[in-house]
Amino acid sequence: MSASNDxxxxxxxxxxxxxxxxxxxVLVLACPLLFPSRYLIMTDILRLAxxxxxxxxxxxxxxxxxxxHAAFFGVGxxxxxxxxxxxxxxxxxxxxxxxxxxxxxxxxxxxFLVIRGVDLTRLMVTLGIALLxxxxxxxxxxxTGGTDGLQGxxxxxxLGMFAFDMFGKTAFWYCLIVxxxxxxxxxxxxxxxxxxxxxxxxNNPLRAAAIGIPxxxxxxxxxxLSAFYAGIAGALFxxxxxxxxxxxxxxxxxxxxxxVLVIGGTGYLYGGLIGAxxxxxxxxxxxTITPQYWLFWIGLVLVVIVLVGRARMHRWALWLxxxxxxxLAGRKAVVVVPESDAS
Amino acid sequence: xxxxxxxxxDGVAYGMLLFVLxxxxxxxxxxxxxxxxxxxxxxxxxxxxxxxxxxxxxxPFFAALPLAFVVSAAIGVVLERSLxxxxxxxxxxxxxxxxxxxxxxxxxxxDYIMGSSRIFIKLPAALEGQIDFFGVGIGRYRLxxxxxxxxxxxxLQLVLARTRFxxxxxxxxDDPRAASGLGINVPQVFAFTFAFGCGLAGLGGALSAxxxxxxxxxxxxxxxxxxxxxxxGGSSSITGPFLASLLLGIGDVAGKYYVPxxxxxxxxxxxxxxxxxxPNGLFGRTATR
Numbered sequence: 087m088s089a090s091n092d093x094x095x096x097x098x099x100x101x102x103x104x105x106x107x108x109x110x111x112v113l114v115l116a117c118p119l120l121f122p123s124r125y126l127i128m129t130d131i132l133r134l135a136x137x138x139x140x141x142x143x144x145x146x147x148x149x150x151x152x153x154x155h156a157a158f159f160g161v162g163x164x165x166x167x168x169x170x171x172x173x174x175x176x177x178x179x180x181x182x183x184x185x186x187x188x189x190x191x192x193x194x195x196x197x198f199l200v201i202r203g204v205d206l207t208r209l210m211v212t213l214g215i216a217l218l219x220x221x222x223x224x225x226x227x228x229x230t231g232g233t234d235g236l237q238g239x240x241x242x243x244x245l246g247m248f249a250f251d252m253f254g255k256t257a258f259w260y261c262l263i264v265x266x267x268x269x270x271x272x273x274x275x276x277x278x279x280x281x282x283x284x285x286x287x288x289n290n291p292l293r294a295a296a297i298g299i300p301x302x303x304x305x306x307x308x309x310x311l312s313a314f315y316a317g318i319a320g321a322l323f324x325x326x327x328x329x330x331x332x333x334x335x336x337x338x339x340x341x342x343x344x345x346v347l348v349i350g351g352t353g354y355l356y357g358g359l360i361g362a363x364x365x366x367x368x369x370x371x372x373x374t375i376t377p378q379y380w381l382f383w384i385g386l387v388l389v390v391i392v393l394v395g396r397a398r399m400h401r402w403a404l405w406l407x408x409x410x411x412x413x414l415a416g417r418k419a420v421v422v423v424p425e426s427d428a429s
Numbered sequence: 430x431x432x433x434x435x436x437x438x439d440g441v442a443y444g445m446l447l448f449v450l451x452x453x454x455x456x457x458x459x460x461x462x463x464x465x466x467x468x469x470x471x472x473x474x475x476x477x478x479x480x481x482x483x484x485x486x487x488x489p490f491f492a493a494l495p496l497a498f499v500v501s502a503a504i505g506v507v508l509e510r511s512l513x514x515x516x517x518x519x520x521x522x523x524x525x526x527x528x529x530x531x532x533x534x535x536x537x538x539x540d541y542i543m544g545s546s547r548i549f550i551k552l553p554a555a556l557e558g559q560i561d562f563f564g565v566g567i568g569r570y571r572l573x574x575x576x577x578x579x580x581x582x583x584x585l586q587l588v589l590a591r592t593r594f595x596x597x598x599x600x601x602x603d604d605p606r607a608a609s610g611l612g613i614n615v616p617q618v619f620a621f622t623f624a625f626g627c628g629l630a631g632l633g634g635a636l637s638a639x640x641x642x643x644x645x646x647x648x649x650x651x652x653x654x655x656x657x658x659x660x661x662g663g664s665s666s667i668t669g670p671f672l673a674s675l676l677l678g679i680g681d682v683a684g685k686y687y688v689p690x691x692x693x694x695x696x697x698x699x700x701x702x703x704x705x706x707x708p709n710g711l712f713g714r715t716a717t718r
Binding site: 145151153199202204205206207209210211213214215217218221222225337338341344345348378379380381382384385386387388389391392393396 | 458464512515516519521522523525526527529530531532533534535536537538540541649652653656657660690691693694697698700701704705708
């Protein structure tokens with residue numbers, strides 16, 4: 087019995103599907119039946135969830151704080167838009183993958199900048215890269231369409247069979263399937279020895295390096311992967327809404343994304359998904375109260391979450407479900423958010 | 430040749446303004462290691478306060494400037510005592526989230542109270558127009574900014590280097606535990622410094638309405654500039670951020686004049702290159718804290 091065998095057995099044990107996870111996905115599948123008239127917002131939630139998932143990969147698992155994740159989202163969005171607009175790749179699924187790869191390339195090259203330096207430098211560099219992309223988009227407005235964005239994108243039917251309808255039904259199922267597949271991939275990755283080594287790096291890079299984990303290479307790999315995910319999320323945005331404008335690079339987008347992830351909790355993959363649902367519902371509520379000034383309430387939510395403390399917040403949120411589980415199954419609470427504060 | 434001088438002059442004025450705006454951040458971010466992205470919000474508060482006093486209450490511009498300082502400093506000290514204080518020991522992620530939240534709130538609040546359009550402050554006649562100096566046109570307003578900011582810089586340097594408070598601050602920053610062991614009231618020193626930095630930002634905000642433009646999105650638009658000043662300048666002394674802001678000011682003005690199409694592209698590229706080359710800033714200490 088070698089050490090690597092032990093690692094893989096324990097990784098496999100922790101990677102087994104739990105009942106709560108199955109319940110979660112069944113609930114997701116039930117959503118279109120429960121709210122048949124709300125496809126558009128549900129599609130919006132799915133895209134945001136995928137985007138948040140990509141941030142979770144680097145923030146929750148590798149501890150990289152990024153203020154510029156919108157850069158990859160934007161590259162994915164514009165790639166998908168340009169591919170469709172100029173008819174280079176008409177098949178949306180292939181275009182989706184190509185757009186994701188474009189973001190991945192950017193992620194790979196910028197990862198060398200990000201792995202250098204400490205938190206503060208990372209914040210600055212990621213923010214700088216997003217701003218740089220925005221400036222580039224403005225500079226080459228003949229390609230990107232400037233502030234008006236790309237006009238007149240027409241999406242071809244998916245796989246030549248499913249046309250995008252005006253109720254957003256196709257778009258919803260398309261996003262859901264993409265999200266689920268990428269979620270499976272992410273789940274497989276974070277439960278692999280590779281994922282375990284990432285967590286070791288997050289907890290203590292120095293110690294991780296001392297036990298022989300190639301810290302920089304692992305960080306580059308996960309950052310590139312995360313860029314791919316963000317690119318796919320951006321491409322889904324363009325394909326399902328048929329628009330792409332410079333907004334995709336905006337700082338607010340990266341900041342909102344952090345909020346999404348923080349609401350849901352980092353470091354267990356479902357955080358981004360749950361956070362996306364809560365965030366969109368909050369946004370809906372605030373926008374109906376004060377259409378113009380909902381930014382204020384979003385800011386207030388951020389401040390309150392930080393002051394109350396993220397871990398405590400999650401304990402409160404899980405109090406009721408845990409109570410129910412304890413009553414029903416007579417067991418100790420089974421739902422916990424792992425403590426995984428990236429510093 | 431004269432355009433070169435004009436650009437240099439405008440760049441220096443712009444840089445000095447950035448320095449006054451950002452030097453409070455140099456202390457909180459650079460020295461106290463607190464990522465305060467909401468620094469621009471204090472500047473905006475000062476600017477709007479000054480605008481209301483001058484435009485609506487008819488105060489003279491020079492009387493409104495100190496009040497902009499006082500108001501921002503007061504808000505700063507209240508927020509520091511009530512909210513910021515609890516976050517000094519938290520992770521950078523928490524600090525980022527908190528200050529971004531504050532920025533969002535301030536943007537929406539100012540938009541709600543004052544409207545979303547850019548505002549101007551009525552200037553006294555003495556500050557308008559240009560002086561002809563050996564054939565080089567020098568804006569009076571910019572000259573005033575250079576004088577005010579130059580004096581402030583000298584004063585700051587003297588306070589930090591020569592006074593008892595300055596040495597207390599440096600001690601508190603270098604090692605808070607040892608400093609409090611020596612009887613220095615560290616929280617008080619931090620609160621005072623934070624408030625002073627916010628006040629300077631408020632003053633800078635009031636001065637910048639004419640040059641940078643003041644609208645509710647000010648904290649977001651200029652956040653990156655403040656951060657550049659601090660991270661590129663490093664935090665070991667006041668001179669680092671000062672030189673960095675001058676470089677940034679001149680670079681930005683010259684960039685806009687000579688390569689207008691490249692826009693802010695030049696600045697961001699330079700920033701990223703410098704951060705890669707020297708992660709602790711051009712003039713920073715080599716050790717990370």
